[in-house]
Amino acid sequence: MDPFELVRLMEGEAKKRHAPVFLHSKKLEPWQILIATVLSARTKDQQTAEAAERLFSKARSLEELAKMNLEEIERLIRPVGFYRVKARRIKEIAEILRGRNFPGTLEELMALPGVGRKTANIVLAYMGKPAIAVDTHVHRIANRLGIVNTKRPEQTEEELRRIFPEDLWNRLNSAFVGYGQTVCLPKKPKCEECPLKSFCKSYGTG
Ligand code: SF4
Known part of the structure; x- marks a missing residue:
């Protein structure tokens, strides 16, 4: 199947069925996408969205986030999974990034505490840069469809980069x-x- 047609069909069907991923109406800043993605690990989409909203209503910039104390961040993001660890990472990230240009490469993003390849790719794709973020859905469906035959998400990313034209990656x-x-x-x-x-x-x- 033509790659553009495949993506168009999947997007169309998912939107028709009100997939949560397409329901974010508010335009977020890249730093907010980064923090929300850190929050999302092992946490349901709805819980992540609510925790992010509570946090961003109190911290409207990385500067404000860096100034918050740990207990306040913990209180705002509860009950996301591993909220204590995540609160510490979020504070560290905010302290590192405040007053600096936001990172624009995979390497710079992955140098931040708690930021892995998937998170970095999500942020880059959101920023309009060519990146494929392979999470559990991407890995599972690409294998089920048979467009890849891989064991690990990193292999899936590599294969998808080969199969799909760059202007479809994000x-x-x-x-x-x-x-x-x-x-x-x-x-x-x-x-x-x-x-x-x-x-x-x-x-x-x-
Ligand atoms: S396994 Fe294949 S046919 Fe079944 S829902 Fe997934 S993509 Fe569609």
């Missing part, structure tokens, strides 16, 4: 995540309703 994460939230669910994917079923290598096996 749309891939939200297209796959949205599709994973609404159609190709982790358990019991909705294969019968899936517009990709004639092309998918895993149709009916979920």
Whole structure:
């Protein structure tokens, strides 16, 4: 299938089904995307969104975030998973970045505490830079469809970079995540309703 057509179909279906990934109406700054992504690890989308909103209502810049004390950050982001560790990382990140130009490369972002490749790629893609953030949805669906055959997310990223043209890279994460939230669910994917079923290598096996 043509890569543009595949992404267009996945985005269209996910939006039609109100996938949470497409429901963020507020335009966020890159630093807010970074902090929200740190918050999101092992936490449900809804909890992450609510915690981020509480935090950003009190800290409207990295400067303000850096000035907050740890207990206040913990209180605002609870009940996200590992909130104590995340609060410490968020404060460290804010202290490192305040008053500096926001990082614009994978290496600079990954040098920050608690920031891995996936988080860095999410931020870069949000900033409009060519990047593919491979999370659990992207890894699972790309393998189910059979467009990659990989064990680890890093291998999936490498393969997807090879398969998809660069001007599609920063749309891939939200297209796959949205599709994973609404159609190709982790358990019991909705294969019968899936517009990709004639092309998918895993149709009916979920
Ligand atoms: S046919 Fe099933 S396994 Fe394949 S992409 Fe669609 S929902 Fe996922």
